[in-house]
Amino acid sequence: MSSPKTLHLAVELDGAHPETSPPALAAAVADAERAGFAFATFDDAPVPPASGFRVDATVRAAYSAAQTSGIGLAPTSHVLTAEPFHLAAQLASLDHATHGRAAWIVGTAATPAALATVGRAAPANLRQEVADVVEVIRRLWDSWEDDAVITDLATGRYLDPDKVHHVDFTGETFSVKGPLITPRPPQGSLVVLAAEDFADVVRPDIVLTGNLQHRRQAAPLVFGELEVRFDSAARPPSGRTRYTGDPAGLVPFLAQLDLDGVRLHPAAKDLPLLNQEVLPELRRRGLLTPPEPGATLRATLGLPRPENRFAVSSKGIA
Template identity: 50%
Template structure:
């Protein structure tokens, strides 16, 4: 997306909105009982603030396992796709991208759930590809943890299968022909007939083609699936390392690259003091991503440097209740004033907001060429 006034490419700003924040002790500073994170009000408040501030999209982390075992974490979390579906009709411009895991979710159901989300949001859905595949993760579905090579193959197969299923209905398959009593033209609905080493899918999907044609697929850089991504999420510790990994993703064919940035901001008291208190309750393990601990102004400077090598950033606030208001009041307005970002417009699809074309249906194209 190009900001013609500033003559530069706008930086897309995403927000990770799982739980009370990215820090394991975030629940202690949320200002509400731990179980309140499971309520609809908590989710509505975060999405309203993010959309009002002009965030491009929100992602929802998830795992086959509970989010933690320490005091206060027994509240657990709601499934990410369910959270995204709930807020879809409550929003009109922000993208919604839940994490769904390839090794613990049936590929057909995964593709269907995501297509339904795209319909519910009128084209604002994305998918953060998850690859939780440890023994405990797979035990939740009665499976065994795969070897690294097998998991890599399954990641590729599930992404390819989901994309094929989203094309299994042509855009004009729904005809609603009253005269003949036909709702669909079956000639425009295809079986994908996928056969792989761990699963097979005949298809077609049970929902019409998503409004975007293909949902926006966001892939963490650690999964080595850059060529299958619309957005590669880069988690590296500093701008130079981010730029190097972003270059690799682009060479592999990824249209867009976002940097993951964890943030602890000055909010009533210095960010370093806040982090020390949080870590005193529960240590925040290093994720490998950039971690900013400091002022909003310093964060704006950091994002400006990252904008030289990436198309967007995904912010992970340590404590949503504390850091999100600072982001909405002191960071995004400064980025907008500098021409570094701008809010999505109401009614736009996520692909339109990101400047990605709507892909042609592969089966329709094949039929035309024949």
């Protein structure tokens, strides 16, 4: 008899834990790690929430890096309200801070209010600009070869300049010369997630879908989006599958899904029940394998570490 297929689980901590003070955030992420989640996600939006100021999602993830050793950390960062070069450096730094446990959820907010935060007009072609930003960020992550840093104390040389490359990217709305100011991320490339609507232009490692019934081969991994409210009177969420039964019933519900993983969106009051009842039962049944301390997120998810395009080219293989 074949062993049951394991399921990767992620948890969105923004809605589940709106309190973003450092102690509260540290406790929420630590609880998620102990429960066995593959990674935690941190939502974000260019426009501050009605409750007022909120620390940037990437900063929240970076803070959480020092509090954890196995769980992946995945902030949402929006491509239209940040400079591609700075976004690439910020995300690469996060992967260094986590020792290879970082991911990036590609945010595509393009409302007038979002764009007004940086004083720009709507793009003529949203999908093309999203594609350009993601492409140049991946090129910038590759602009340092893995062995570019040599730190030769005897000669005072820090890096090999022949292994640091210009990316020379020109898109419809911006251009970037490069190279990046940050060495290549430990994972080579962060794990990239994108909504199903943008999967064709982002080419993500993980596509996020609201449809839990039909698995589409749009990316190496497919994760369903699931609202969790352990309350039969819960109000249906918009555009996302919901679960409103009890914790015991969620286990067989998840077990029957033909997906690589699920990102759970619990309410604050329901997060402890996930940690204390649902994930332990999934682990007992062999349906969930927690990340190993010190493992990269790519290793946890079974994703290969990508080749550096410039290193391959310099060897005459490309």
